[in-house]
Amino acid sequence: MNIMRSFKCESCGAITNCRIGMSNRAEQPLRFCCPDCGQPIDIVIGGKHAGVSGASEIEAMGPFDDGTNFVDLHLDFPVHFGKYVMGDTPFMRAVSRIGAENIHLHNARLQRLDATYTTFGFFETLLKLYVRERWVPFKNAIERRFDGTVVSDKMQDRNAALYDVIAVTMWPFAKPGQALEDIEQYMKVQLHLANTQKLSFGAFIDEILDTGFLKNMQVACLGIYPRILKAELPLRPALFLDFDTEYQNQAIPMRISADQFDTFKDLYKDITEIISRQFVLVAGINNLLKRGDHNAFKPEIGLTKSGRDLTPNSLHAFADVAFGQKDDLIDDNWFSFGDQAADNQLRNAIAHCKTDYDEITQNITYHPRKEGMRQEKSEEIYFIEFMRRVLIAYREMNRLHQLIKSLFYYYYLIHAAENSG
Numbered sequence: 001m002n003i004m005r006s007f008k009c010e011s012c013g014a015i016t017n018c019r020i021g022m023s024n025r026a027e028q029p030l031r032f033c034c035p036d037c038g039q040p041i042d043i044v045i046g047g048k049h050a051g052v053s054g055a056s057e058i059e060a061m062g063p064f065d066d067g068t069n070f071v072d073l074h075l076d077f078p079v080h081f082g083k084y085v086m087g088d089t090p091f092m093r094a095v096s097r098i099g100a101e102n103i104h105l106h107n108a109r110l111q112r113l114d115a116t117y118t119t120f121g122f123f124e125t126l127l128k129l130y131v132r133e134r135w136v137p138f139k140n141a142i143e144r145r146f147d148g149t150v151v152s153d154k155m156q157d158r159n160a161a162l163y164d165v166i167a168v169t170m171w172p173f174a175k176p177g178q179a180l181e182d183i184e185q186y187m188k189v190q191l192h193l194a195n196t197q198k199l200s201f202g203a204f205i206d207e208i209l210d211t212g213f214l215k216n217m218q219v220a221c222l223g224i225y226p227r228i229l230k231a232e233l234p235l236r237p238a239l240f241l242d243f244d245t246e247y248q249n250q251a252i253p254m255r256i257s258a259d260q261f262d263t264f265k266d267l268y269k270d271i272t273e274i275i276s277r278q279f280v281l282v283a284g285i286n287n288l289l290k291r292g293d294h295n296a297f298k299p300e301i302g303l304t305k306s307g308r309d310l311t312p313n314s315l316h317a318f319a320d321v322a323f324g325q326k327d328d329l330i331d332d333n334w335f336s337f338g339d340q341a342a343d344n345q346l347r348n349a350i351a352h353c354k355t356d357y358d359e360i361t362q363n364i365t366y367h368p369r370k371e372g373m374r375q376e377k378s379e380e381i382y383f384i385e386f387m388r389r390v391l392i393a394y395r396e397m398n399r400l401h402q403l404i405k406s407l408f409y410y411y412y413l414i415h416a417a418e419n420s421g
C-alpha cells in the first residue's frame with residue numbers, strides 16, 4: 001500500500017510531494033532532505049513517535065504534478081530519484097528488479113526484523129554479560145529471553161549458548177549458506193593441523209591465548225553485532241541488493257529512506273579495523289600450513305622494488321603492518337576473502353575524515369589518496385552503496401569471528417584438556 005502526502009519545508013517553505021510505501025514494521029521512521037535547501041525532514045509512521053519534524057504537512061493534491069519536488073519513500077527497498085510516475089511505486093520497481101521469488105526471500109528477513117527489533121536491547125545486554133563474565137545473569141538471560149540453555153559451567157557450553165543466540169538474532173544479515181561452508185573449512189584445517197603438526201599448532205594456540213589476542217578479538221567482534229542491529233533501517237535496502245545482480249554489476253544512484261551517513265561512518269571503519277586484526281589469525285594458520293611455524297612468512301615475500309625486505313619476522317610484527325599491505329604478505333592464502341570485503345581506500349578516507357556527504361542526493365565524496373591540502377582526486381559512492389559495503393564488511397568480520405569461535409573450541413575441548421591431564 002502507498003500513501004500520498006505533501007510537506008512544506010520548515011526552513012525554506014518549499015513543498016515536496018511524497019509517495020510513501022508502507023512497510024510492515026510497527027514503527028517506520030523515514031527521512032529525506034528538502035531538495036531545495038537540504039533541511040532534514042523526518043516522518044515517523046506508527047508507534048509512539050509518530051509525527052513529522054522539519055516540515056509541516058499540507059493537503060496532498062493528487063495526482064502529483066511535475067513542477068513540484070517529489071520523493072519516493074520506502075523503508076524496505078531502495079528508491080529511485082526522479083519524477084513522479086503514477087503506479088511506478090518503489091515496490092513495483094523492486095519486484096521488476098529482482099522478481100517475485102526473491103522478494104519473498106527478502107521479505108522473510110524483514111519479517112524477522114519486524115518481529116524482533118524491539119528486543120535488540122536484551123541481546124546487547126546478553127553480550128555485555130558474557131564479556132564481563134557475569135555467568136549467573138548470563139545463564140538466566142539465555143534461558144528467559146532467548147529460549148536457550150547453558151548445559152554446564154564449562155566455557156565450551158557457555159560459548160555454544162552464546163553463539164546460538166548470535167546466529168539466530170543476526171540471521172537476517174547473514175549471507176545464505178555461508179556459515180556452514182566456513183565452519184566445515186575451519187574444522188578441516190584444524191583437524192589437518194592437529195593431525196600433522198600438533199606441536200607447532202599448539203604453540204600457535206598458546207601464543208594467541210597467552211597474549212590475550214584471541215579473547216580481545218572475540219570481544220571486539222561481539223561489540224559489532226549491536227551496532228549492526230542499530231543500523232537495521234538503512235541496512236534494509238542494502239539487504240535487498242543481495243538479490244539485485246544488475247546493481248551488483250553496475251551500481252546506480254538509489255536512495256535510502258532512513259538514517260544518514262554520519263551515524264554509520266565509524267561503524268565501517270571499526271569493522272574494517274577488526275578485519276585487519278583478524279588477518280593475523282589467517283596469516284598464522286597460513287604459515288603453519290605452508291611452513292609448519294606460525295611465525296614463518298614466505299622468505300622475501302615483502303621484498304620491494306627498491307630492494308628493501310619488509311617481510312615480517314614474526315606474527316607479532318605482521319600485526320602492525322598497514323591493513324592494505326597485509327594481504328600481499330600471505331602466500332597462496334588458504335582463506336578466500338570476499339570481494340569488496342575491505343575497501344582500503346574508502347576505509348582510509350573515512351579514518352582520516354576526508355569525506356563529504358550531500359544529504360539531498362545522498363552522495364558521498366571521498367578523497368582516498370594523501371595529497372596534502374589539494375584534494376583533487378576524489379571518488380563518489382551513494383549512501384546505499386556505502387551501507388552495502390558495511391554489510392559486506394560485517395559479513396566478512398562475522399566469517400572470521402567463526403574462525404575465532406572454532407579456535408576457542410579447539411582450545412577448550414582438545415588443547416587445554418590434554419595439557420591439564
Ligand SMILES: [Zn+2]
Pocket residue numbers: 009010011012013014034035036037038039
Ligand atoms: Zn527547504
